[in-house]
Amino acid sequence: MLPQEIIRRKRDGETLRREEIEFFVAGMTDGRITEGQVAAFAMAVLWRGMDLEERVALTEAMRDSGEVLRWDLGGPVADKHSTGGVGDCVSLVLGPLVAACGVFVPMISGRGLGHTGGTLDKLEAIPGYRTDPEEALFRRVVAEAGVAIIGQTAELAPADRRMYAVRDVTATVESIDLITASILSKKLAAGLECLVMDVKTGNGAFMVELEASRKLAESIVQVANGAGVRTSALVTDMNQPLASSAGNAVEVMECVRLLRGEPGSDRLRAVTLELAAELLDLAGIDNPRPRLEDALASGAAAERFGRMTAALGGPADFVERAEG
Known part of the structure; x- marks a missing residue:
């Protein structure tokens, strides 16, 4: 096979075979x-699009371009991903909250994109917190705390890093087919059984238009389920900040207050509980909403956040002593 022939076929609107996509991704990786x-391939996909089978093949090939984590834990393995927005700190609450309900959450998160904040940037406001632990530590924290939120490692989906670096400078970032493969290749490499997507829409979101947000949500759900991961998506409003504050350190503090049961943003609490309930349902956990409310009220979710923070290098008493 020749790369230029694969590019030509997609440029001309033809459907690529799985083996062609796998060949191209392997060549990107090595x-x-x-x-x-x-760059030519990305532009051809942007203009011509991909059908569902092509998107599944591209996602799986990018997932398999590096290490795929395998877990042997005493419960379902699940995660949540957001397309990004202003004041979006849901992951910091949802991860430990879901973990307190018996689900293991190996969360591979990202940094800010454009004007939207990144989960890793927020966590690095905690003194000493490591977003790049070695794999053995990552696995231990997931097993013991039930949740670990870290950044993408060099071993996970290396083809995505190559593709994204090119998309970023060739005006192809907005391709829904390539966004789908980029998000899911990393998530699927984390060894998930189920995933809930928070697709933001509005002027504070990465995707501003509702129709585009819906198309992305549909694409991600179709491809993830086609790749064997139970997935659903919620399209949520980002025409105003989700939290009552915006900024890495202050958003962390708002999340800690919510985990401690203190008053805070009703919008942040509502969206977090809705996404968490959806994820527990996907994971086969009965009565998700009462379980989640109890995990917040009892302090179990806050305790999980504290254990994760301490295990990844942060202060052992961060949750108890943090002040907003």
């Missing part, structure tokens, strides 16, 4: 395919 060819 360097046989040039940056110019990656």
Whole structure:
């Protein structure tokens, strides 16, 4: 096979075979395919699009370009992903909250994109918190605390890093097909059984238009389920900040207050509980809403956040002593 022939076929609107997509992704990963060819492929996909089988094949090939984590834990393995927005700190509450209900959450998160905040940037406001632990520590924290929120490692989905670096400078970032593969290749490499997507829409979101947000949500759900991961998506409003504050350190503090049961943003609480209930339902946990409310009220969710923070290098008493 020749990379230029694969590019030509997609440029002309033809449907690529799985083996062609796998060949191209393997070439991206090992360097046989040039940056110019990656750029041409991305532009062809942007203009011509991909059908469901192509998107599943691209996602799985990018997932398999590096290590795929396998888990042997005493419960379902699940995660949540957001497309990003202003004051969106849901992950910091949802991860420990869901973990307190018996689900293991190995959360691979990202940094800010454009004007939207990144979960890793927020966590690094906690003194000493490590977003890049070695795999053994990551696994231990997931097993013991039930949740660990870290950044993408060099071993997970390396083809995505190559593709994204090119998309970022070739005006192809907005391709829904490529966004789908980029998000899911990393999530699926984390060894998930189920996933809930929070697709933001509005002027504070990465995707501003509602129709585009709906198309992305549908694409992600179709592809993830096609790849064997139980997935659903909620499209949520981002025409105003989700939290009552915006900024890494102050958003962390708002999440800690919510975990401690103190008054805070009703919108943040409502969206977090809705997404968490959806994820517990996907994971097969009965009566999700009462379980979640109890985990907040009892302090169980706050305790999980504290254990995760301490295990990843933060202060052992961060939850108890943190002040907003």
